Amino acid sequence: MRFDKPRHFRQSMSWLHTWAGLVLGWLLFAVFVTGTLAFFRNEITTWMQPELHSARDDGHGLERAIAVLARKAPDAQQWSINLQGPRSPVMTLSWREAPAADERRSAGRRGEEGGDADSGLEAPGGRGEGAREGNRGHGMQGEGMRREGRRDRQEGTRAAGMQREGRGEGGRSEGMQREGMRTEGAPRQELRAGGEPGEGDARPQRGGEGREMAMAAPQAEPPQAAARQQGGGGGGGGGQQAQNRLVMDPATGVILQPRQTAGGNFLYRFHFELYGMDRLTGRWIVGIATMFMFVAIISGVIVHRNIFKDFFTFRPGKGKRSWLDAHNATGVLSLPFHVVITFSGLLLLGFQLMPAAVVTAYDGDTRAMAQEMRGRGNANAPLPRPSGEKAALTPLTPLVAEAEREWPMQGVGAITITNPGDARATIEIRQARTEGLSSRGAARRLVFDGVTGEVLERPPVAESSAVSSAWNLMTALHMGRFASSLPRWLLFASGVLGSLMVASGLAMWVLARHKDRETLGRTPRGHRLVEVLNVAAVSGLLIAIAAYFWGNRLLPADLAERNLWEIRVFFSVWVLAALHAIVRKHKAAWVEQLTLAGVLTMLLPVLNGASGGVHLGHSLGAGQLQVAGFDACALVLGALLMFAARKVSLHVPRVKPGAKSRPADASKAKEAEAVDELVAGLPVALKTEEA
Amino acid sequence: MMDFLVFAMALAGFNALCVSMERHAKQVVGHAPAEGRRRGFSALGWGLLALSLGPAVHYHGASIGTAVWFGLMTVAAFIVGLLLSYRPRPLLGLGGAALVLAVALLLVV
Numbered sequence: 001m002r003f004d005k006p007r008h009f010r011q012s013m014s015w016l017h018t019w020a021g022l023v024l025g026w027l028l029f030a031v032f033v034t035g036t037l038a039f040f041r042n043e044i045t046t047w048m049q050p051e052l053h054s055a056r057d058d059g060h061g062l063e064r065a066i067a068v069l070a071r072k073a074p075d076a077q078q079w080s081i082n083l084q085g086p087r088s089p090v091m092t093l094s095w096r097e098a099p100a101a102d103e104r105r106s107a108g109r110r111g112e113e114g115g116d117a118d119s120g121l122e123a124p125g126g127r128g129e130g131a132r133e134g135n136r137g138h139g140m141q142g143e144g145m146r147r148e149g150r151r152d153r154q155e156g157t158r159a160a161g162m163q164r165e166g167r168g169e170g171g172r173s174e175g176m177q178r179e180g181m182r183t184e185g186a187p188r189q190e191l192r193a194g195g196e197p198g199e200g201d202a203r204p205q206r207g208g209e210g211r212e213m214a215m216a217a218p219q220a221e222p223p224q225a226a227a228r229q230q231g232g233g234g235g236g237g238g239g240q241q242a243q244n245r246l247v248m249d250p251a252t253g254v255i256l257q258p259r260q261t262a263g264g265n266f267l268y269r270f271h272f273e274l275y276g277m278d279r280l281t282g283r284w285i286v287g288i289a290t291m292f293m294f295v296a297i298i299s300g301v302i303v304h305r306n307i308f309k310d311f312f313t314f315r316p317g318k319g320k321r322s323w324l325d326a327h328n329a330t331g332v333l334s335l336p337f338h339v340v341i342t343f344s345g346l347l348l349l350g351f352q353l354m355p356a357a358v359v360t361a362y363d364g365d366t367r368a369m370a371q372e373m374r375g376r377g378n379a380n381a382p383l384p385r386p387s388g389e390k391a392a393l394t395p396l397t398p399l400v401a402e403a404e405r406e407w408p409m410q411g412v413g414a415i416t417i418t419n420p421g422d423a424r425a426t427i428e429i430r431q432a433r434t435e436g437l438s439s440r441g442a443a444r445r446l447v448f449d450g451v452t453g454e455v456l457e458r459p460p461v462a463e464s465s466a467v468s469s470a471w472n473l474m475t476a477l478h479m480g481r482f483a484s485s486l487p488r489w490l491l492f493a494s495g496v497l498g499s500l501m502v503a504s505g506l507a508m509w510v511l512a513r514h515k516d517r518e519t520l521g522r523t524p525r526g527h528r529l530v531e532v533l534n535v536a537a538v539s540g541l542l543i544a545i546a547a548y549f550w551g552n553r554l555l556p557a558d559l560a561e562r563n564l565w566e567i568r569v570f571f572s573v574w575v576l577a578a579l580h581a582i583v584r585k586h587k588a589a590w591v592e593q594l595t596l597a598g599v600l601t602m603l604l605p606v607l608n609g610a611s612g613g614v615h616l617g618h619s620l621g622a623g624q625l626q627v628a629g630f631d632a633c634a635l636v637l638g639a640l641l642m643f644a645a646r647k648v649s650l651h652v653p654r655v656k657p658g659a660k661s662r663p664a665d666a667s668k669a670k671e672a673e674a675v676d677e678l679v680a681g682l683p684v685a686l687k688t689e690e691a
Numbered sequence: 692m693m694d695f696l697v698f699a700m701a702l703a704g705f706n707a708l709c710v711s712m713e714r715h716a717k718q719v720v721g722h723a724p725a726e727g728r729r730r731g732f733s734a735l736g737w738g739l740l741a742l743s744l745g746p747a748v749h750y751h752g753a754s755i756g757t758a759v760w761f762g763l764m765t766v767a768a769f770i771v772g773l774l775l776s777y778r779p780r781p782l783l784g785l786g787g788a789a790l791v792l793a794v795a796l797l798l799v800v
Contacts, residue, residue: 311768312709314776333768336761409751437754473754482755486694490762497765 010303017299021505022530024289026537029502031286033541035271035341036495039480039488041264042087043626048552049258050613052247053627055089061250062396062415065091068248068255069420073097077383079417083400084250085432086485089624094245261552262563266570267545272349275567280352287349294342296505301335304328323508330501337494338501344478347471389423394453396427402455403429403446409484410435413443417450425450433484437476438469485625506534510586531586532578539593540577542641546600547573553611587648594645602638605631692796693750697743697760699786699793701767704739706786707732709771718779740764 007015021028037044046052061084069079076095084091247256269275273282301307311332314325331338351358351366362369396415403412413432419425427450431443447456464472476482480491510531517523523531551569555562581589608631609615616635619628709715711732713723724732747763748756774782 309712312705312712312715312772312775314772316776329769329772333772334765337765436752437758477758482758487751487755487759487762490759490766493769494762494765497769 010305013299013302017296017303018509020292020299021296021502022509024292025502025506025509026533027285027289028293029499029506029537030541031271031289032495032499032502033545034267036492036499037545038264038268038271039483039492039495040630041268043630044264044267045261046088046626047608047613047630048261048263048549050553050608050611051256051258052090052249053612053614053619053624055084055249055256056251056622057084057089058251060397061091061248061253062400064250064253065093065248066393066396068246068253069093069095072246073244074421077386077419079420081415081417083412083414083432085411085413087626089250089626090256091248091250092245093248096244259557260559260562262566266548266563266567272345275571283349283352287346287353290342290345290349294346297331297335297338297342300331304332307332320508320511320514323504323511327501327504327508330497330504334494334497334501337491338498340474340477341495341498344474347474348478383418384424384426386419386422387424390421391423391425391451393417393420393425393450394427394448399427399429399446399448399453406446407431407435407444410444420450423451426456433482434476437473437482438464503538506530506538510534532581532589535581535586535589535593536574536578539590539597540574540581542597543577543593543600544570544574546597546604549604550600550607553607553613557612587651591645591649594641594648598638598641598643598645600638601634601641604634604638692793692800693746694759694763696793696797697747697750698763698767699789700739700743700746701760701764702770703786703790704736704743705764705768705771706736706782707739708736709775709782711736715775715779718775719782 062081065081066079069076069081072093073079073095075098077098078096080094082088082092082094247258248254249256266275272286273279274285275282304310310325310328312329314322314329316322346353355364358364358366358369362372400412400415411432412429414430416428416430417425418428427448429446429448431445434443444461445459447459448454449456480488483491510527513527517527548566548570551566555565555569559565577593580593584592605616608627609618614622614624614627616628616631619625619631710719710724711729713729716723716729723729743764744757744760747760750756751759771782774785
């Protein structure tokens with residue numbers, strides 16, 4: 001496009017849409033795909049820990065959990081049970097040991113205040129939810145999250161605070177595991193100190209150390225080194241088994257030992273922080289890409305003049321026209337999703353992209369802001385002291401049933417028992433999900449007397465202000481935390497459509513310039529670059545993700561730093577795919593890569609059955625929907641990829657005699673002319689650039 | 692079940708909307724219906740879409756209900772669009788059938 005001549009508004013917007021979409025489109029595709037998968041990250045983590053697949057629920061898990069806790073931690077001050085549910089087949093048990101008398105005050109309600117780690121610093125509203133989801137993601141993440149969450153508040157000072165985890169260096173994204181390890185190794189004392197605002201000085205230096213490391217560590221530092229440092233910093237926690245956290249099969253009471261895995265959390269973290277760089281840098285890059293996405297969406301709506309008339313229109317088999325139709329359909333059909341997910345994504349990164357508000361109003365103290373946003377001042381209220389009298393704990397099952405009656409839609413997520421075995425025991429039951437989007441983080445609770453089983457209180461849910469309601473609404477939508485299984489699948493479906501939209505847009509950039517290449521008689525270097533990047537970013541990423549799951553099963557289960565190896569598999573395969581895209585011709589590269597991705601993905605259920613997991617026939621029959629859902633999805637998506645590969649391979653472009661170009665996918669000449677001005681107008685921009 | 696009702700209403704709504712459009716009506720029925728009938732279909736379609744918000748909000752609450760509503764509409768519209776491209780004929784009665792099924796299920800269960 002030339003800027004020295006007046007253009008029509010639509011033409012300018014068309015130019016903007018093309019280039020805003022292209023420049024970071026490859027990154028956006030990766031963000032969309034991994035983000036879409038992240039809606040199911042707990043399920044993915046479960047799949048990646050086949051040791052958990054055979055866990056069942058027979059309705060008597062609570063009694064077994066209490067028995068296990070009574071055996072393992074008879075003197076604990078507080079027991080926590082995260083129930084199995086639609087997103088996790090196992091129960092997670094954890095406890096905190098009774099502290100020395102003078103330290104008692106700080107224990108607080110962990111479930112409520114912890115666990116912000118998975119939403120990062122930008123989502124201070126999400127404590128309760130975060131903690132709960134984290135805990136339900138069995139493995140070791142839950143604990144780590146809570147831990148990190150507390151630390152957030154403790155040392156979360158301005159932007160640097162975001163690096164607090166010392167995860168800025170190479171090995172950061174597999175973090176969950178490492179956080180987990182650290183927590184395991186860490187004496188509880190420190191945990192409490194970390195969580196107590198009044199004891200800032202007593203806070204272990206590790207926090208500070210972690211931050212320094214994040215700033216100072218060279219980016220090239222090998223992840224293992226980082227891990228070692230972390231381990232050392234973490235109080236020598238290393239690879240020890242958790243001392244205060246267990247994963248239990250509800251039907252047998254057996255303590256399970258899941259393998260180490262980067263799990264769904266790697267994909268989740270990658271979608272907003274990338275990998276292998278400082279997490280701040282990663283967020284900046286993704287933030288900028290998100291802004292481009294927003295620009296592309298708005299300009300796309302403007303350019304697309306017949307939104308209603310062409311709403312259902314898809315004309316297959318017509319080359320460029322079909323691609324444009326597909327791009328429009330995937331964009332328009334889930335337009336509400338695209339707008340919300342992009343805008344809320346910007347909001348989530350907002351404290352980093354636009355820190356002015358925090359800097360002025362709170363003097364850069366993000367912790368203060370987070371506390372005010374939460375609107376809960378008493379999160380660190382002291383636990384009630386035990387009376388010293390022994391008394392038997394009331395059975396939990398009737399209490400849970402009562403809570404279920406009270407919240408039929410939300411269900412019960414977690415149970416916290418304070419002073420178990422004491423006459424003053426209390427039992428707190430929390431909702432699995434909140435009732436609305438604006439009240440995120442404010443799950444309802446029921447507090448029972450631990451001996452008589454009477455309801456002691458129904459703590460009111462804190463009213464949130466209009467501003468924080470709006471914030472909660474958007475962020476909850478983005479993260480799908482509210483979602484029971486149907487909304488979660490709907491979000492996933494929209495995410496898939498969004499990924500298709502980005503991919504078709506990228507492909508169209510190449511297609512729209514087919515005529516140029518024919519006229520020119522060769523493929524300009526810029527075109528070739530886009531071709532290669534398209535293949536590497538789209539099919540290459542899909543191969544890499546499939547390989548990541550293969551790696552999860554093929555690497556030895558007891559391999560040290562297993563989670564890092566999984567990530568290495570992911571990136572090595574991605575790099576190989578990119579090399580392949582460079583050496584192969586464009587069409588061949590697409591066909592081969594799509595086929596490979598399809599085959600790898602479709603065989604995942606077979607791999608699952610063959611490598612210790614529960615195979616599809618069994619998991620469906622036994623109602624293990626987390627595992628069955630993953631396998632079924634892999635089958636369908638793999639089949640679609642193979643179908644796409646076949647389509648591309650069958651396509652015979654009509655190349656004008658004498659043209660030396662290798663068109664990716666070309667349309668018949670007469671259709672090319674009939675294509676509307678959007679596509680036809682695009683090459684103008686390019687010609688100007690080439691000139 | 693309530694979710695299926697919302698989905699059926701959205702499906703029927705989009706179905707009616709696409710029949711109300713000249714080009715698509717030709718694909719489904721074979722010829723373009725009269726102007727008046729197309730208007731009727733259009734009103735029916737928009738009406739059903741708007742009404743389907745009702746059960747969604749009733750069942751899930753205002754905020755989550757709206758999100759679910761948008762999500763189900765996306766899926767419904769996607770299905771209608773796919774059928775229209777590859778197998779337009781079933782669209783003659785699909786929406787109605789889904790609606791009847793949804794109401795029947797709601798009454799029976």
